[in-house]
Structures are given as C-alpha cells and as structure tokens.
Amino acid sequence: YSNVTGVMCSLQRQLEIQESQLRKTESENERLEKELRERENQLQAMSAKFCSLREEWKHEEMIVTTEKENCSLRQVVTEQESKLAEQNKLISDLQGAVSQLEAEALTSRYQIHKQQRAQEEMQSQAETLQHTELQTRVALECLTSRFERFRSKIIQATFGTAGNKPPQAELTDEEVLEAMQKIINERIEFHQMLKQKGVRLPSLYNIDTVTSSPTNSKGRR
Template identity: 75%
Template sequence: MEGRSSGEAARREAVGDADAGGALREQARVAELTGTQTGDQELREQLQKAKDDYSMATGAISSLQRQLEIQESQLRRIKSEKEMLQKKLRERENQLQAMSTKFCSLREERKHEEMMVTIEKENCSLRQAVTEQECRLAEQNKLISELQGTVSKLQAEVLSSQHHIRKQQRAQAAIQSQAETLEHRELQTRVALECITSRFERYRSKIIQATFSTAGSKPPQAEVTDEELLEAMQKIINERMEFHQMLKQKGIKVPLLHSTDTATLSPTSAKGRRKSPAR
C-alpha cells in the first residue's frame, strides 16, 4: 500500500512538473508574439512616416519647379526689357551725340569764356600777391637799411672802443713801466738808506764809544738817546774850552781851538731821540 501511494505521488509530481513546463513555454510564446506584434507596429509607423516624408518632398519639389518656371519666365521678360532699353539707350546716345555735335561750338566758346574769366581772376590774384610781396620787400629793404645803419654805428663804436682800449693799454703799460722804475728806484733808495743807516749807526757807536771812554766818564748802563749823547759831547767840549782857557791864563802856549758853534750841539737842536745800545 505504501509503495502504491508513493508511486502515485511520483506520477502526480511528474504531471505537475510537466504542466508547469508547458505553462512556461506558453508564456514565452505569448511574449515572443507580443514582441513581434510590437516590432511590426513600429515598422508600420516608420513606413507611414517615410510615405508622409516622400509626399512632402514631392510637394516641395513640385513647388520649386513651379517657382523655377516662374523665375525663368521673369528672366526672359527681363532680358526682353533689357534689349528694348539697350535699343532706346543707343537711340538716346545717337540723339545726344547729335546734340553734342550741334552744341559743341557753343560749349567751346563758353569754355573759352569761362577759361578767360578764370585766367583773369588768377591774374588779379597774382597781381595782388605781387603787390603784397613788393610791399613786404620794401619793408624788408627798409629794415635791412636800418639794420645796416645800426651795424655801421655799432662798428664805429667798436672801433672807438678798441682805440680807447688800446690807448688805455698803452697808458697802463706806461704807468706799469713808471711803477717798475719807481719800484726799482725805491729799492735802490732803500738799499742806499740801509747803507747810510748802517754807516750812521757805526759812526754814532764810535762817537758814543769815544765820548764815554774819556777819563772821569761813566759808561752808560742803558741805551743812550741823542740828547744824552749831545749833552755828554757838550760837556766834554766845555771842559776842553775851560782847560784851554786855564792854560792860556797861566801863560802856557797852546794851539788855537777850532771855532765851533756850540749852539748846534745843544740838546734843543736835536730833531729826534735816537737810542743806541750801550757799549
């Protein structure tokens, strides 16, 4: 019993599996059919769109052909009008040439008159310009004459200044020569004065030495002035005169003394107070 029940169960299970596989295959076929129908619908739509595009293109081509025919018709009409206008233009040119030939002489005369008027105007302008240039030239000549006069005056002043400068230079040279001569003389005089001063100092020193070297005289302790020297000499002279007078009174023959003006040896006759170093 158990074996029979298990076999039935197995058959049922196998039948169930077979039913399930068939259902799956059916679903797959349905899905494939649905996809095929969808693709067919898309192809139909694309075909319809292509037909519509073709119809539109055909209409556009027809429209363009009609426009081309219209343009060609207009072009033929324009060419015809052009030929007619060219013909009229040639006729007008012939008429114009005839009129030009007819009025050529008049134009030439008129041109000649206009040219003469223009030339006359130019001549007037040139005459006016020449007049202005002559006035300017006269002014320039006047200015040049004034400048030449000024230059001549300045040249004369320059010559006078140069003469005055040369005269001053000669005077300065003469003054310089005189100054050099005076300077040379001054130098000679200074040298001679120094020589005389040196000789005078030596002579004065000898006088001082002779004056203060006599018996009873004290040698000076400081510098001796001219007044002191004259007083000492006057004292010596007075002493000699007194001694000479005393000898004469005693009857002793003595030579005569030289007459000397003692007033010249007085201290009041001295003009300076020259000092000499003590010997």
C-alpha cells in the same frame, strides 16, 4: 464743229485762267523768293551780328578775365613790394646795428689799447719806483750803517774819557748829543782858560767840525 469750237473755247479760257493763275503763282513765288532772300539776308545779318556779339562777349569776358588776372597780379606785386620794403628796412636796421657794433668795437679796442698803454706806463712807473726804492733803501742802509759807526765812535769818544762812566743801557741820540755837547763846552772853556793864561794853543777848528758833524747827522736822520 460747233461743239469742237466750244470745247476749244472752253479749253482756251481754262488755259488762260491757268496761265493767269500760273503768272500769279510765279509772281507770288518771285515775291516769296524775294522775301525769302530778304529773310535770308536778314538772317545772315542777324547771324553775323550774333557772331559779332558773341565775339564781343568773348572779348569782354577775356577783358574781365584779364582785368581779374591783372588785379590779382597787382595785388601780388603790392604784396611783393611790401615784403621787399620790409626786407629793405630789415637790411637797413641790420646795417645800422652792424655799424653801431663796429663803432663800439672800435671804441672798445681804443679803450683797451689806452688801458694797456696806461697799464704799461703804470708798470714802468712801478718798476722805476721799485728801482728808486731799492736804491733809496740801499742808500739808507749805507747811511744808517755809517751813522751807527759814527754814533758808536761818538759814544766811545764821549764816554771813553777819564771820569765818565760807560752807559749801562742804550742811549738815545739826544742823550749822546747832550753828553758830546757837554764835553765840547768843557774843552772850549778849558781852551779859553789856557788862552787867557797866555798858553799858545792850536785852533779849535777840529772841535768845531766835530760839533757840527753830529748835528748834521741828526738833521739828515
């Protein structure tokens, strides 16, 4: 019985030791499980943080990419604006050139119209002058013909009287006038001589008319 009791006591002590160790082990397991949960929580937090950081990095990369694209687009827009400004300047220059050409064309048309009017006026004046010249020429020919007939009559009247020799060559107007004046003077002297002797004679009006006519004809010529 004592042996059994000793064995039982020994087993009891071993059981208590085992239970104590078990409690220690369980306590250690709980502590380890708690630490594991804490580690897991920390790991999850770190994972979440890493995920957040990765998202931020991706976001930053997207921002950088977007900024690069925006910079490229701004450069393209700047180039397009520069080209547009050049095109607008070219259009403005072309419009100015077109306006200048239109003004020059208008001035040229005005000058041409003015020259045409001046040419028409000159042509009208030339036609008027030609008509006047023709009328003057016809009148001059008529006057020349009348003068030649009158001159021929004067020569016939002057050199056709008794005692006068007909001219051998063509006489000048001065020679004709001198001969006619000589005859007129002789007739006036003869008329005055007869009048002094008491002979009643007609007036010398016809003689004066003949005297003035050649002089006027010479003046007109």
